[in-house]
Amino acid sequence: MEKTDTTIQKVKQKIYKAGYKLTSQREDILRVLLDNEHLSAEEIYLKVKSENSGIGLATVYRTLELLSELNIINKIAFQDGISRYDVNDNDRQHQHHYLLCLNCGKIDEVEKDMLIDVEKEVEKSYHFKIKDHRLTFHGLCKKCIEEADDQNKG
Structure with missing residues (x-):
């Protein structure tokens, strides 16, 4: 099992413990975050949309907020006012x-x-x-x- 799949399994367990499910759209967003660092919500949306045309920008924002609240990802704001995201290395x-x-x-x-x-x-x-x-x-x-x-x- 590659590192990405191992991380997704860990995230899946953490999400379930919090009372949520790792939907296919949430998993698509997580995979983009694992492959890229410091992306904005819009950049994540465009990357996910190229693979999953049914996803909406609002879904990306909601998922990023949930993953941030669960400490699965980091939300980083720089001086340009754009929040960027990357996966939180729990170690x-x-x-x-x-x-x-x-x-x-x-x-x-x-x-x-x-x-x-x-x-x-x-x-x-x-x-x-x-x-x-x-x-x-x-x-x-x-x-x-x-x-x-x-x-x-x-």
Whole structure:
């Protein structure tokens, strides 16, 4: 059984435990999310619709909200105001940190959590129990830096 099928079986169990079913449309949406990262609801809809013409945008939105509420997927909002989604890796204590290119909009992930010591200090200093944190670095990706350098040379 491949990784995608294993993940779908785990999600199916989690959805059933919450009192829902993994319908074929929900599974189609989940498969798109497993194959792609950081897609908007509209992008997910277009990918699913190419395989399942009977799906509607409202169904995609409802499914994304349900999967987000069940902590199966992460809903990530960046400065452009568009929510993007990716599958939640339950083995992680926290969500990824992100690198957002201000020029082309590319999103990369920093998987290593380097804020554990900062969290401990915040909890101690502010008597606050942290459950999660999100961090986005805004800047320029390697490709955009190289293109800017090339333009400046010419």
